[in-house]
Amino acid sequence: MMRGYRPTPVSNSTLSFCGSDNSSAYKVDNGLLNNGCFLDALGVVPHVFLLFSTFPILFIGWGSQSSKVHIHHSTWLHFPGHNFRWLLTVVLLFVLVCEIAEGIVSDGFNQSRHLHLYMPAGLGMLAAITSIIYYHNIETSNFPKLLIALLIYWTLAFITKTIKFVKYDDHGIGLMQLRFCITGLLALLYGLLLGVEVNVVLRRRYMWFPCPTEVKPPDDLQDLGVRFLQPFVNLLSKSTYWWMNTFITSAHKRPIDLKTIGKLPISMRALTNFQRLRKAFDAQAVQ
Incomplete structure (x- = not known):
């Protein structure tokens, strides 16, 4: 009844950090x-x-x-x-x-x-x-x-x-x-x-320094109306837009309005971009 059966050698199934087929692996001479x-x-x-x-x-x-x-x-x-x-x-x-x-x-x-x-x-x-x-x-x-x-x-x-x-x-x-x-x-x-x-x-300067550098939260993140978080999330979330999952899920359930979308961060608003463009234009005009 057991004809043709070949048991697996013990050495093949034995788990050992350095193996069991070479005893010299454990020597540190x-x-x-x-x-x-x-x-x-x-x-x-x-x-x-x-x-x-x-x-x-x-x-x-x-x-x-x-x-x-x-x-x-x-x-x-x-x-x-x-x-x-x-x-x-x-x-x-x-x-x-x-x-x-x-x-x-x-x-x-x-x-x-x-x-x-x-x-x-x-x-x-x-x-x-x-x-x-x-x-x-x-x-x-x-x-x-x-x-x-x-x-x-x-x-x-x-x-x-x-x-x-x-x-x-x-x-x-x-x-x-x-x-x-x-x-x-x-x-x-x-x-x-x-x-x-x-x-x-x-x-x-959080170690070995008497005066650590204090970092305050950005103003945009203290504004409950700001929902566009792309500049503030980590690199993985920024590259995959993972932070928008909640927004996308809610958009599938019900129509969204401007209040749901929220405000843009200060650095991305039209007035901020206009001021930057105006400053660059004036600097170019002077030259």
């Missing part, structure tokens, strides 16, 4: 940093730190503190480097997807499952998504001191990826290897995001 599996485990540390440090804040609801400034909109200011941060995060997510795919393909050539080839990248992707959600909530609440978690995260991630990149080079893994290129790109991206975070610290 040549130094911790010369062990590839240890470097991958070290790369997990920043992601775990960010997830454990930001999830409680997100769940507790620090991001909903925009109500303290009595503004009816969901966002009202952008920290320095806002758009650049969003662009870097999108690129980071793409590179992490490539790293996950490369790890899964590489794992297919092993006899047992090597989680270290793709699990750190998966955690990195989850951490990247969490970082941008966390940033959006902190930006919304205008509480930049909580960005210290992101500053630490980018620093740790940049250091661990740089160490791994250098060790790849030391062991002769070069540009012909995809993992070398991906690691170098990740080190660059984490370094750029660290630079963005340092720029926020220097310009908002």
Whole structure:
């Protein structure tokens, strides 16, 4: 009855971070940093730190503190480097997807499952998504001191990826290897995001400075009649017009009028544009 049945070898189904088909993967006789599996485990540390440090804040609801400034909109200011941060995060997510795919393909050539080839990248992707959600909530609440978690995260991630990149080079893994290129790109991206975070610290002066920079809400967002929020939402919402979902849904249910549409922001009104045009015209006329 059981003729033709071949049981799957235990090694193929055993889950192990460094695999179960190579006992030398757990040896660190040549130094911790010369062990590839240890470097991958070290790369997990920043992601775990960010997830454990930001999830409680997100769940507790620090991001909903925009109500303290009595503004009816969901966002009202952008920290320095806002758009650049969003662009870097999108690129980071793409590179992490490539790293996950490369790890899964590489794992297919092993006899047992090597989680270290793709699990750190998966955690990195989850951490990247969490970082941008966390940033959006902190930006919304205008509480930049909580960005210290992101500053630490980018620093740790940049250091661990740089160490791994250098060790790849030391062991002769070069540009012909995809993992070398991906690691170098990740080190660059984490370094750029660290630079963005340092720029926020220097310009908002929320740490190590006696007098933080106070930022007041734009006048348009304190006007309940202003409904056109395109200049004030985050880059993702601005590029997809996600902020208009409520307006579009209500327009499908009932006819809309001018009161529902609301007023334009001051910078987009006809009088403002006329004054700008008049100023430019007068300056050109003088020349």
